[in-house]
Amino acid sequence: MSRTPLIVGNWKMFKTIPETTAFCLGLKEDMAGLDGKKVGAAVAPPFTALSAAAQALRGSFISVAAQDVFWAESGAYTGEVSPKMLADAGCRFGISGHSERRQYFHETDDSVNKKAAALIKEGLIPVICLGETLADRQGGSAFAVVERQTREGLKGLAVKDPERLVIAYEPVWAIGTGQTATPNQAQEVQAFIRKLLGEIFSSTMAQGVRILYGGSVKPENIGELMAMNDVDGALVGGASLDVKSFAKIVRGSISR
Ligand code: 13P
Numbered sequence: 001m002s003r004t005p006l007i008v009g010n011w012k013m014f015k016t017i018p019e020t021t022a023f024c025l026g027l028k029e030d031m032a033g034l035d036g037k038k039v040g041a042a043v044a045p046p047f048t049a050l051s052a053a054a055q056a057l058r059g060s061f062i063s064v065a066a067q068d069v070f071w072a073e074s075g076a077y078t079g080e081v082s083p084k085m086l087a088d089a090g091c092r093f094g095i096s097g098h099s100e101r102r103q104y105f106h107e108t109d110d111s112v113n114k115k116a117a118a119l120i121k122e123g124l125i126p127v128i129c130l131g132e133t134l135a136d137r138q139g140g141s142a143f144a145v146v147e148r149q150t151r152e153g154l155k156g157l158a159v160k161d162p163e164r165l166v167i168a169y170e171p172v173w174a175i176g177t178g179q180t181a182t183p184n185q186a187q188e189v190q191a192f193i194r195k196l197l198g199e200i201f202s203s204t205m206a207q208g209v210r211i212l213y214g215g216s217v218k219p220e221n222i223g224e225l226m227a228m229n230d231v232d233g234a235l236v237g238g239a240s241l242d243v244k245s246f247a248k249i250v251r252g253s254i255s256r
Contacts (some may be wrong), residue, residue: 009240036061054090162208174215
């Protein structure tokens with residue numbers, strides 16, 4: 001089964017509304033010749049700029065993703081944003097469980113799971129992030145950690161169409177460090193995640209769900225990562241902040 005490559009740019013806490021609009025208009029122009037059936041792309045600006053991004057990208061195949069979400073539909077939750085509000089702002093994807101959220105904002109596998117379920121209920125596609133820390137890897141527990149995050153994060157999710165779920169494997173030691181996992185390291189863990197998807201859901205889901213790699217992805221290394229069977233795209237941080245660099249990564253993912 002062929003899986004369409006997907007590149008998501010996670011901007012983290014960068015870019016104002018005017019900067020977002022300029023980036024998205026530039027990206028739309030750059031990507032105009034590409035076939036949206038051969039590759040998927042999305043940008044994930046901060047909440048304040050989601051709507052501006054959606055507006056600027058209208059008429060292109062490039063989607064908008066939110067970096068986070070809260071699971072309640074509405075209510076007295078100061079500072080939070082619901083899935084419905086994200087859909088209203090023009091989002092197609094919502095990231096859940098980024099390691100920075102787990103590390104700085106105490107997110108747990110349970111909250112990641114609740115957020116993913118809420119996104120699905122609203123018709124949005126969750127991008128569920130997981131990955132081991134350096135201490136986990138050095139202590140020999142990388143696979144155990146990834147298995148726990150996968151099983152807990154995906155528990156009970158009501159999704160049957162593999163295109164409606166995305167997983168991002170982001171080893172914490174590779175994020176923002178310039179130390180990309182080797183293609184073989186990414187492949188080894190991502191094949192393992194795919195095996196777990198078969199056990200949790202079905203073989204159709206295992207074969208069809210896109211598993212992205214994240215952690216110091218650049219135009220220079222996207223090709224070798226995409227050459228791996230179980231790497232279906234990338235979640236890109238730093239290198240997604242520049243239009244040319246992000247566009248190169250999108251193009252570089254189409255090869256297979
Ligand atoms: P970098 O690409 O900057 O390493 O960040 C990866 C990441 O956290 C994407 O979500």
